[in-house]
Amino acid sequence: MKLPITHLKPGMKLEKPVYGSCGELLLNRGIVLTKRYIEALRKNNVLVVEIEGPVPFDEIEIKEELSLTVRINAMQQLCSFVKKDNVSVADIKDTVEALLEEILSGKEIIDHLVDLCSADLYTFAHSVDVCMLSLLCGMKLGFNREKLLALGIGAILHDLGKTLIDPQILNKPGKLTQQEFEIIMTHPLKGWKLVEERGGDAIHPRSKKVILNHHERYDGSGYPRKLKAGEIDPFSAICAVADVYNAMTTDRVYRKAFPAHEVYEMLLASGNAKFDKDVIHAFLSCVKPYPVGTLVKLSNSKVACVVSQNDSLPFRPKVKVLPSGEILDLERELSVVIEAVLSPEEIKDLIP
Ligand SMILES: [Fe+2]
Ligand SMILES: [Fe+2]
Structure with missing residues (x-):
């Protein structure tokens, strides 16, 4: 075993x-x-x-949730690092190591843990999430501990430059002007410079590349340097997919979160256009399009709640039909499929 x-x-x-x-x-x-x-x-x-x-x-079978303390500690470390509270890049390494230990010990990652209200808080929570998602993807790709740590450090620091961007622009509810977008596009370089100034020699050059390159895209449409396919380091490619997935599945001031299954399908369909196809496949095998607790509409017109995952068939989890409580394992019940995730409005209608 x-x-x-x-x-x-x-x-x-x-x-x-x-x-x-x-x-x-x-x-x-x-x-x-x-x-x-x-x-x-x-x-x-x-x-x-x-x-x-x-x-x-x-x-x-340890299926605890990733401990709140570890996550909050990680966010605090990042926050102190930005505010120069005697936190060095070496401390960030310890933080990533603690996150990696949690994941290796089989704890489940829960999404949307923090109510994201301020720009800083969003950036820190998002950074910790992206770090964990990148680590999971790296594990799927067979990275050893050393590589996982280098990847995790890059991922947890990837948006550091956003703390140097005016929060009014970062959190603008409406559409950004071209000039505002250009300011946002400076965050990879700003973050890279910040880390270089604050003891960057202590971390692997590939970790630093993640900060600089996480918005580069496979087809050359990214920023800041418009790198293409082979020019983008695999660590940056992993962080790019984790970043987009987490950003899209989280509520922001300017838009609601997209349902996880929609983001999943969008990434799956994107092939090699924006992201490396192999990275997408490895990444998607670590995330769940229908997390436990999701209410779904089945093809037999019934409503059900997801109760557990089938790792080999992420689109076919085990569900509990409501209100009968009958358990259906969609891995075996091949005649039934999930047609949609219930919207909050539809869920409200179900409550008597
Ligand atoms: Fe970013
Ligand atoms: Fe990000």
């Missing part, structure tokens, strides 16, 4: 040998794990190992 190393306990036995990033043997098959071995695996950036025999159910 495969287990993330955060779930390992002394006494568990390795079913397969564990190799380091250069192919060297770290621990052989049949070794009984001790605290020291587990620590050594962590230090060698091993993410997952295979354990012999059944592992008690309660030890693997």
Whole structure:
């Protein structure tokens, strides 16, 4: 059985040998794990190992939500970094490491955690979300711990430059003028410069590229440098998809959030036009078009609530039909499909 190393306990036995990033043997098959071995695996950036025999159910099915404290801490660190409260780039590294640990320990990410009222708060919450989504995507692409950390640091800092943009423009409810849009377009360069000035040498050059390049697009239509396909580093490409997904699925002062399934389909349909197709596929396999709790309309005209995900078929989750409470696993009930997500108005109509 495969287990993330955060779930390992002394006494568990390795079913397969564990190799380091250069192919060297770290621990052989049949070794009984001790605290020291587990620590050594962590230090060698091993993410997952295979354990012999059944592992008690309660030890693997940890489905807690990502702890509020870790998320709030991450936002505070970012905020202090901007305000120069003795927070260095090295502290940001620790923050990303804490987020990565949470994800590796199997905690679920919940969206829209913070009521986004101020420009700063939106930027920080969005940065933490984009960091986590990028980490999930990187894991899907098989990145090792070192690469994940570099990606996460770039992603959490990607919009730092927005804190230097006038909030009146950033939060303008109406359409931006050309001049205002040009000001917004300066945030990647401003963010990159800010990090360079504040101890940028401590972070990987690829992390810094994410800040500069997260608005570049595959077809050359992005900014600030209009880079194209192969000129865009994969870290920046991952952050770009996570950024668009999170921004579109979040309410903003100038528009309501798009439903997750619509953004999902939009990204899926966009092919190689704006984003790298392989990155889109990896990304979409980590996000859920119908998060648990979504109310949906089924093709049999019934209304249902999503109760759990089917990882292999994200468009076919398990649902509870309302009001009967009947559970339908859409992975098996192939004659029924989800036709739409109920709008808030439709949900209001359902309440007696
Ligand atoms: Fe941005
Ligand atoms: Fe962003």
